[in-house]
Amino acid sequence: MTNMNDKIEAMLEKVQKASRYTGGEMNTAIKAWKDAELHFAFCFPDTYEVAMSHLGMKILYGLINDQPYSLCERVCMPWIDMKELMENEDVPLFSLESRTPLCDFEVVGFTLQYEMSYTNILAMLKLGRIPLGREERGENDPIVVAGGPCAFNPEPISDFIDAFMIGDGEEVMLELNEVIRDGRREGASRAEILRRLAHLRGVYVPSLYEVDYNEDGTIAAHRPLCEDAPEKVLRCIVTDMDSAYYPTSIPVPYTEIIHDRIMLEIMRGCTRGCRFCQAGILYRPVRERSLERLVYLAKELEKNTGYEEISLSSLSSGDYSCLPELIRALMKELEKQRVKISLPSLRLDSVLKDSLEETQKTKKTSLTFAPEAGSQRLRDIINKGVTEADLMEKVSDAFAGGWSSIKLYFMIGLPMENEEDLDGIADLAQKTIAQYFALPKVQRAKGLRVVCSASSFVPKPFTPFQWAPQDTRDTLMEKQSHLRDKMKGIKGVTFNYHESGLSFLEACVSRGDRRIGRVIRRAFEKGCYLDGWTELFSYDKWLEAFAEEGLDPAFYAHRERGRDEVLPWDFVDCGITKQFLWHEKEKAERGEITKDCRLGCNGCGMQRMKGVCSFCG
Amino acid sequence: MRIIAAYNKAVRLRHIGHLDIVRAMGRALRRSGLPVAYSQGFNPHILITFASALSTGFAGTAEVMDVTLTEDVAVEEFLAAMNRALPEDMQLSQAKIVTDVKMPALMALMAAADYEIRLTDASQAAVLAEKLDAFMQREHISAIRKTKSGEKECDIRPLIHAIRIEGDTVFACLSQREGDSCKPDMLMKALFDFAGMESGRTMVTRHTLYGEKNGALTPIMEL
Numbered sequence: 100m101t102n103m104n105d106k107i108e109a110m111l112e113k114v115q116k117a118s119r120y121t122g123g124e125m126n127t128a129i130k131a132w133k134d135a136e137l138h139f140a141f142c143f144p145d146t147y148e149v150a151m152s153h154l155g156m157k158i159l160y161g162l163i164n165d166q167p168y169s170l171c172e173r174v175c176m177p178w179i180d181m182k183e184l185m186e187n188e189d190v191p192l193f194s195l196e197s198r199t200p201l202c203d204f205e206v207v208g209f210t211l212q213y214e215m216s217y218t219n220i221l222a223m224l225k226l227g228r229i230p231l232g233r234e235e236r237g238e239n240d241p242i243v244v245a246g247g248p249c250a251f252n253p254e255p256i257s258d259f260i261d262a263f264m265i266g267d268g269e270e271v272m273l274e275l276n277e278v279i280r281d282g283r284r285e286g287a288s289r290a291e292i293l294r295r296l297a298h299l300r301g302v303y304v305p306s307l308y309e310v311d312y313n314e315d316g317t318i319a320a321h322r323p324l325c326e327d328a329p330e331k332v333l334r335c336i337v338t339d340m341d342s343a344y345y346p347t348s349i350p351v352p353y354t355e356i357i358h359d360r361i362m363l364e365i366m367r368g369c370t371r372g373c374r375f376c377q378a379g380i381l382y383r384p385v386r387e388r389s390l391e392r393l394v395y396l397a398k399e400l401e402k403n404t405g406y407e408e409i410s411l412s413s414l415s416s417g418d419y420s421c422l423p424e425l426i427r428a429l430m431k432e433l434e435k436q437r438v439k440i441s442l443p444s445l446r447l448d449s450v451l452k453d454s455l456e457e458t459q460k461t462k463k464t465s466l467t468f469a470p471e472a473g474s475q476r477l478r479d480i481i482n483k484g485v486t487e488a489d490l491m492e493k494v495s496d497a498f499a500g501g502w503s504s505i506k507l508y509f510m511i512g513l514p515m516e517n518e519e520d521l522d523g524i525a526d527l528a529q530k531t532i533a534q535y536f537a538l539p540k541v542q543r544a545k546g547l548r549v550v551c552s553a554s555s556f557v558p559k560p561f562t563p564f565q566w567a568p569q570d571t572r573d574t575l576m577e578k579q580s581h582l583r584d585k586m587k588g589i590k591g592v593t594f595n596y597h598e599s600g601l602s603f604l605e606a607c608v609s610r611g612d613r614r615i616g617r618v619i620r621r622a623f624e625k626g627c628y629l630d631g632w633t634e635l636f637s638y639d640k641w642l643e644a645f646a647e648e649g650l651d652p653a654f655y656a657h658r659e660r661g662r663d664e665v666l667p668w669d670f671v672d673c674g675i676t677k678q679f680l681w682h683e684k685e686k687a688e689r690g691e692i693t694k695d696c697r698l699g700c701n702g703c704g705m706q707r708m709k710g711v712c713s714f715c716g
Numbered sequence: 717m718r719i720i721a722a723y724n725k726a727v728r729l730r731h732i733g734h735l736d737i738v739r740a741m742g743r744a745l746r747r748s749g750l751p752v753a754y755s756q757g758f759n760p761h762i763l764i765t766f767a768s769a770l771s772t773g774f775a776g777t778a779e780v781m782d783v784t785l786t787e788d789v790a791v792e793e794f795l796a797a798m799n800r801a802l803p804e805d806m807q808l809s810q811a812k813i814v815t816d817v818k819m820p821a822l823m824a825l826m827a828a829a830d831y832e833i834r835l836t837d838a839s840q841a842a843v844l845a846e847k848l849d850a851f852m853q854r855e856h857i858s859a860i861r862k863t864k865s866g867e868k869e870c871d872i873r874p875l876i877h878a879i880r881i882e883g884d885t886v887f888a889c890l891s892q893r894e895g896d897s898c899k900p901d902m903l904m905k906a907l908f909d910f911a912g913m914e915s916g917r918t919m920v921t922r923h924t925l926y927g928e929k930n931g932a933l934t935p936i937m938e939l
Contacts, residue, residue, distance in 0.1 A: 109917075123803060353737070405744060
């Protein structure tokens, strides 16, 4: 072990940002290896800076370490330089806390946040000396599990994962660990433990199912192979957010990461029903934490971390039922410690003014708004019920309140989009700038900066647009070019857009079936990893991987699906019915909006689970 | 009330840069619950200064910082509260209340520091040990100092207050003053060059920090 440590120390002198691999942060390594029976490696398939900004890891890290029988350590994706050194020096991927090789943990868990991080999963398994394919693993190999939003369509990586956890993780994570712990105590075989896991709500064990295909490549059936495997896997839902676990202590990194602050999850779920948004469906129903609970958590977290900023996190924080009161209560509690309160992307039609005034007393960051589409017609189609008047009012309030930095998020390639919709984006950017200059000079804060960001729409499973084709790459690039030209003339606006090849592959993988796993493995073997980083993304290698596996990417990204087609994720019951999603799709085609379900239940399917949603009919 | 304290930066944290250590210490102060003083103005920050920035890649056993508190606190309470709030790789070893109101900022008092430079290749140390006397007998030892505007040649002989080699380690007391310091890598490069060798890998740990009292080097904590 000392020899391994010496090798690692030598490697650390040669790499960029060695602090990514050294650990030792406050509130980590709480437990010694020998003091736990079950050792869980939480693997985030991206770099340290991204991993440490992720809320889910903080929750599960605290939860697993809190249990007397288990221990959780963190593992992140090494950067290119470290990965190559590890391969050359024959040093296995190790955890931050104790430098234990990944293969020595009983359970290895990955969080699935982004489809294009899947090659990193393979890279980490390989570096961690764990066989990539689940069928290749033996009795002494760790059980590899995965959770997070992308687990709702687990099929593309089902070749590599032993068990998926679908839905809210706080409860099922402990149930899973306990089954594994008890199984190992008894000396149960790996296969037996996996069969037992399949009995847990929300757990999908791919080895217990087989997929049959039609001649045209679509799915004929997704069949359970034994009685332990349920036909449909029902997602987990934590109903009471106040009694649900939430950490009061989180690791405090030394180095700069992306979101270096306390994240306070004020609620989960969203009632707005935007049709492109997968998170809005997957995290239903809306469940709030009470003001008292949040103030308590904020106080404890501040005491244990010493952070200077706290972010009120949720899908649509402006919708929290008593946001101004919450902000006032938090500021009162944390005033002495001078903690800044920030609000992530806010909906333009929520009651903001009071909240903005409250946060005014502390230093200003940039404000982000997401109109998503440039015209009311298209906004109605995607059910983003925000008007131009809403945007202008909020922008004007923000400028008047002393903010000078605004970010506007849009998507291009939305279904039924036309040129007028695109031009609307430039129009809104222009009008935003005009709001700033409409203010008397003395009221304007210095340093006007309006960033207009247009990502390419990727149709996602479990949304009304899950049947829709994605725009071809050529179309997307034309649209980007068109917008770039339009924005050039607008002074004060910066226009950003995303690499379309990456969006295309994301569309292939997010709606992929089991066969995509072969493509992912092939691409990885060709040298693909850290695909989300421009330095490394190789579009050509991915296309080659598709060709070599005899699959056409257009089948996944550009094909319009029929109503009766069996989709790869149909066997997952996310709470919302397929009929509801199709019904929403038809409303989109008619340009009809669906109101917020707080104003009246729309019958999405949640009502089948009595008592779970407080707004159900 | 001003209180100066010595703390360590363990080997595990040697790759953490000085600015990150400053921020970590600030957060520890906030966690400690001690009555920390903030600056005035639009962007208040904690009133904490450091004697000398420790280079990234180096560990330190007796780094010194200066903290301003709004109320008087006993030294024992300060140490206990801080060490509870700090990770095990960064712990305070001693603290002293500043009684002289006119005591300048720590950075202005900095004069020199003890360095322990361990060579990974012990055989290299043996060669250097042989050449050490001849090296130190020279009147001038030329070295390159990196400045903001580029590189400057300077004479480090007067900046080496003491030096000896024991086993695989070079122990040296080097001048550390604003604009006139000899960094360990400057010393090692000069030594390796003198011995006609390629620079070898080292692990550097800084120990006592010195100020000056009555013309003699005195540990800052004792000033």
